[in-house]
Each structure stands twice: as C-alpha cells, then as structure tokens.
Amino acid sequence: MGGAEDKFDDKVILSTFVQLAGGREAKIAIVPTASSIESAGERYKALFLGLGANEAQVVYLADRADADGDAPIELMQDATGIFLTGGNQMRLSSIVGGTRAMQIVRQRNAEGAIVAGTSAGASILSSHMVAFGASGPTPRQRMATTVAGFGLVPDVIVDQHFRQRDRIGRLLALVAANPSLLGMGIDEDTAVLFDHDGSVEVVGRNSITIVDGAHMYSDIFQVKGHGNITISGATLHVLTPGRRFDLGTRQLLDD
Amino acid sequence: MGGAEDKFDDKVILSTFVQLAGGREAKIAIVPTASSIESAGERYKALFLGLGANEAQVVYLADRADADGDAPIELMQDATGIFLTGGNQMRLSSIVGGTRAMQIVRQRNAEGAIVAGTSAGASILSSHMVAFGASGPTPRQRMATTVAGFGLVPDVIVDQHFRQRDRIGRLLALVAANPSLLGMGIDEDTAVLFDHDGSVEVVGRNSITIVDGAHMYSDIFQVKGHGNITISGATLHVLTPGRRFDLGTRQLLDD
Known part of the structure; x- marks a missing residue:
C-alpha cells in the first residue's frame, strides 16, 4: 500500500x-x-x-x-x-x-x-528497502539510500507515496543501479496485490508506476558526487486499479 | 577476496x-x-x-x-x-x-x-552490495550506499580493502540498518571461502572482520542527516587465516 x-x-x-x-x-x-x-x-x-x-x-x-x-x-x-x-x-x-x-x-x-x-x-x-532519499523527477547519484528489507518480495523494489511526493527520479536511479530489481512506485490510497502465480494486481484509487531497466542504458557507474544520471531505454508502466501485470515476463496482462 | x-x-x-x-x-x-x-x-x-x-x-x-x-x-x-x-x-x-x-x-x-x-x-x-561510502571508525548516517548485488551470498554484506581503508564505521552502520545481514569485512590479500554447509573459512595473509548485530541496540532510525549513530552490543569477530565460522549459529568453529 x-x-x-x-x-x-x-x-x-x-x-x-x-x-x-x-x-x-x-x-x-x-x-x-x-x-x-x-x-x-x-x-x-x-x-x-x-x-x-x-x-x-x-x-x-x-x-x-x-x-x-x-x-x-x-x-x-x-x-x-x-x-x-x-x-x-x-x-x-x-x-x-x-x-x-x-x-x-x-x-x-x-x-x-x-x-x-x-x-x-x-x-x-521487499529485499531492498528505500530507507530515505530526495524527491524530484531527475535521477541523481546518491539520491536514495537502500537497506535490507524483510525479503518477502525478492526481485522488486517498492517505493510509496509515489506521485504525491514526486519520487520517479529516485526510482529510476535505484533501478539503474542494478536492473535485476523491478522498480514499483505505489501512489497513496492504492495497493498492489502479489499473487502466488507471479502476477500483481492494482487495488484502490490511484496508480502504480513500474520501471523495468532490462533494456536500459545508464552511465550511473561513472557519475560522481550527487551528479545527474543519464538513463535511456527504461520501460515504464503506469497501471490503474484492476490492471494486472506479470512480474516474470514484465508485461501487462489482459483479462 | x-x-x-x-x-x-x-x-x-x-x-x-x-x-x-x-x-x-x-x-x-x-x-x-x-x-x-x-x-x-x-x-x-x-x-x-x-x-x-x-x-x-x-x-x-x-x-x-x-x-x-x-x-x-x-x-x-x-x-x-x-x-x-x-x-x-x-x-x-x-x-x-x-x-x-x-x-x-x-x-x-x-x-x-x-x-x-x-x-x-x-x-x-552478496545480495546487498556496498556501492560507495566514506571511511573512518565512527558509524554515521548516510555513510555508505548499497545497491542490489548478484545475491549468491544472501544473508551477508561483504566489504573489502577492509582494514587498509578503515571501513569498520560503515560496516557497523550497514549492519545497524538491518541486523538480518551479517557484516563481513575482508582485508586485502585475504579471501573468504563459503562452503556448502553454511560455514566460511579464511584464506590468505590478513584477517576478516565479522559484525553480528543480532543483539545490537542502535538509534539509527532516529539519526538525521549525516549524524553519528550510537551502537551498543554488536558482536565482533576478527578471524585469521585457517579459522572457520558458522554463518547459521554465528560462532567460531573449533577444529
């Protein structure tokens, strides 16, 4: 939620x-x-x-x-x-x-x-929890800090109060750091249900935003200090209530 | 290594x-x-x-x-x-x-x-990789940033060039953030072998340092900015070549 x-x-x-x-x-x-x-x-x-x-x-x-x-x-x-x-x-x-x-x-x-x-x-x-960070739409180095979470959702990094606190930049930076994690930003008054079949479903009033970095180019490994990060080719999904998404194939499910 | x-x-x-x-x-x-x-x-x-x-x-x-x-x-x-x-x-x-x-x-x-x-x-x-951070013996908030690693060693966070670059402070801060991870600092010209039975062995010339936070008190959740973190009750192990350690019980093995 x-x-x-x-x-x-x-x-x-x-x-x-x-x-x-x-x-x-x-x-x-x-x-x-x-x-x-x-x-x-x-x-x-x-x-x-x-x-x-x-x-x-x-x-x-x-x-x-x-x-x-x-x-x-x-x-x-x-x-x-x-x-x-x-x-x-x-x-x-x-x-x-x-x-x-x-x-x-x-x-x-x-x-x-x-x-x-x-x-x-x-x-x-999630296994990697956003501990604290800055807001804003531009991904920057050192913008967010993660620590270990409880690990119930192993390949996903969850951010929350997403649109309301303008957290897209930090989610992009977190996914660029290691695209093995799927970035998932959950808006307020909105929830994601994780099903046992590896799919998720959106519930509530607003949207969830998914960032898939599998085909992303990023120069994050060479950006110093708090510099801006270049990102190219990230796949973005913004899903409204009732929508379902497959975490394995990373695609919208139509049903 | x-x-x-x-x-x-x-x-x-x-x-x-x-x-x-x-x-x-x-x-x-x-x-x-x-x-x-x-x-x-x-x-x-x-x-x-x-x-x-x-x-x-x-x-x-x-x-x-x-x-x-x-x-x-x-x-x-x-x-x-x-x-x-x-x-x-x-x-x-x-x-x-x-x-x-x-x-x-x-x-x-x-x-x-x-x-x-x-x-x-x-x-x-490890599942949680130290991406970058500061050196020094005093644990401070925001001292180190982690991102997702490859996850071959799931419950351990590995730091390296350990004693040579004075990284004890950041390892303590990383373990304080979530003591489900065992902190492991590896000195230069030194390696840790992970055995399939859940034990590790030290090889090489120097030492490895293990931080176990299971019984640690820390105020990390309320420290702002880059402030100093209080830590109390961390269990520390410094192991020389040939020593073996059980990751499950978090104890030195004598053999």
Whole structure:
C-alpha cells in the first residue's frame, strides 16, 4: 500500500486485505513498530474488527529484545493476515530485522498468510528497502539510500507515496543501479496485490508506476558526487486499479 | 577476496581458487567488467593457466547487450570456476544486473561451480552490495550506499580493502540498518571461502572482520542527516587465516 489509504469512507484497500485474510475467519496481527503514534495499532485493530475480521491483535515490538521474545511468535503463528503500519521504515529494519519476529512474518507468508504493509510497512517487504532519499523527477547519484528489507518480495523494489511526493527520479536511479530489481512506485490510497502465480494486481484509487531497466542504458557507474544520471531505454508502466501485470515476463496482462 | 591479492609470490589465494575449481581439470571464466584496465582479463588468464588450470577464457561484457547475448552463456555454461575482477562494482551491477550473464553466474554457482571475486568482484556477490561510502571508525548516517548485488551470498554484506581503508564505521552502520545481514569485512590479500554447509573459512595473509548485530541496540532510525549513530552490543569477530565460522549459529568453529 502506498500510504494514506482510505480509513473512513469506502475503505476498499483495507476491506480487500480483510477478505484475503479470510473475512469472518480472519485473524489479523498488527505490527505498529514503524509508527511513532502510540494509538496506531489500536486504531487499525478497531478498523479490521469493524470490517468483519474475527480477531485482531496488536503486536508491540519496541526493541530487539521484544522482537526476539516469545510474544511475537505466539501472536503471529496463527494469524491469517499480518499488517505493518506506516511510520519510519528504519525502525522496522533496525529493530525487527534478523529477529524471530521477522522470521515468523516470513514463515507465515510462505505458509499462505497474507502480509500487507502501508507506506513504511510496504517498503520493508521487499529485499531492498528505500530507507530515505530526495524527491524530484531527475535521477541523481546518491539520491536514495537502500537497506535490507524483510525479503518477502525478492526481485522488486517498492517505493510509496509515489506521485504525491514526486519520487520517479529516485526510482529510476535505484533501478539503474542494478536492473535485476523491478522498480514499483505505489501512489497513496492504492495497493498492489502479489499473487502466488507471479502476477500483481492494482487495488484502490490511484496508480502504480513500474520501471523495468532490462533494456536500459545508464552511465550511473561513472557519475560522481550527487551528479545527474543519464538513463535511456527504461520501460515504464503506469497501471490503474484492476490492471494486472506479470512480474516474470514484465508485461501487462489482459483479462 | 578483499582486493590486492598476491599475484606474484606465493599466490595462495588464486591457487586455492584454481584447486577448488578442479585443478588440472579447471575451466575458468574471467569477467573483467568491473575493471577499467583493458588487460585485466588477459592478466588473470595467464595467471590461472600458470597455476595449472586446463582452460581460462575472458568473458567481455561491455554493455547490457553483450550481457544479454549468447556469448556469456557459451563461455560460462561449462565453467568450473568463475572469477570477477576488481574495479568499479557499479559497472557490474548496472551493466550485468538482471541479464542472462548474471543468471548463468547464479546458475553455475547453484550447480556447484566456484564463483570468486576480488575487491569489486567480491562485493557484487552478496545480495546487498556496498556501492560507495566514506571511511573512518565512527558509524554515521548516510555513510555508505548499497545497491542490489548478484545475491549468491544472501544473508551477508561483504566489504573489502577492509582494514587498509578503515571501513569498520560503515560496516557497523550497514549492519545497524538491518541486523538480518551479517557484516563481513575482508582485508586485502585475504579471501573468504563459503562452503556448502553454511560455514566460511579464511584464506590468505590478513584477517576478516565479522559484525553480528543480532543483539545490537542502535538509534539509527532516529539519526538525521549525516549524524553519528550510537551502537551498543554488536558482536565482533576478527578471524585469521585457517579459522572457520558458522554463518547459521554465528560462532567460531573449533577444529
């Protein structure tokens, strides 16, 4: 989810998440670690219960000792859906990275539970997470910094608040650095569903932007300091809600 | 390999590589893409043949079209050893990342071929590659930038020219950002062998430094700009040649 998803009116995205987690059978675990707002977890708990989930629990992980304890395992091992709130993604990577809590998130996802994140919570799900960076349409060297994420989505780099914060330049620079990663920018109030068949689907109100660098030329390896990067031949996709895209062939699916 | 490996005297590291690749049966493929020195590939070819390899070929990949062509597949599909030279690791990631050449390197490694790199060629082998950064013993925010590597060594981040270029600060900062990665700094004229059983062994003249952040406290998620990062409780290992270390338990092996 690209952040700022609708929490009050039609709630399409959050409602889709609850349905995919099992609807009336859903057991949701909420990880509010990224957030500095104390009530963030409780607010989502009320929302998910209001949307018909059977159960919703908040998993508080304030430090690495919490994340390495038994509580996250107990709270997440039966979850059918795991939700990571927004906030500061460096809190998620530096507090939860490499702990038992991260392992159980990975394990539940491999076992079929749906794992969703909004804003910071979306960024952490890829193997390479955008930690911080600048905005603007021109790709520049050192424009964005990545650190390791949780690795649920291995060949994709996710950026969020995408159009709203003008992040196309940094996504182009990140893909130019190693085009083995597919760049995916998610607008606010918009989400991407990753299916098990290797396709994605757009849900929500706005668009997602995909940058494929397989046929890209870039001089990024010789640009010094914070200089502008030349990019040529990047393949761009801007997909509206309902559209599906194949991550393997990197093509729009028509259906 | 941490860079600047001995090419003239006892050649312990390069000789070990040839032996592990099959000795007199070895078929070595050399990828000089990182290097700006035209003769780098030919120089290693002469060295590997001089050390008894049966065959050594240079795989020239000047741009993404080369790396997506048939030549790298033909030259690497029977290789028992693949060697990536030093130079500029951003050339490797931005030119070879996501191409058929990268895929065949991954595939041959999965099939049992030994893949080795020195300096830039070592950095590219991990999933998260140090692209560039500053030196010094104090970890600071934005001190180093990582991009996606080739991912042969998934849970480790490798730095090189380690003690010689005073890179402990940036390795600590990189591990603090997400302690799921084990930090590994390789000194010059020194190499790390990754065994299939999940252990590593040090070879060469100097040491490797390992940073384990599993029990680390860090305030990295709240440090602004280029500020200093507080780190507490990092586990440090400095291992000399012949020492073995278990990557799973993160402990020294005594044998």
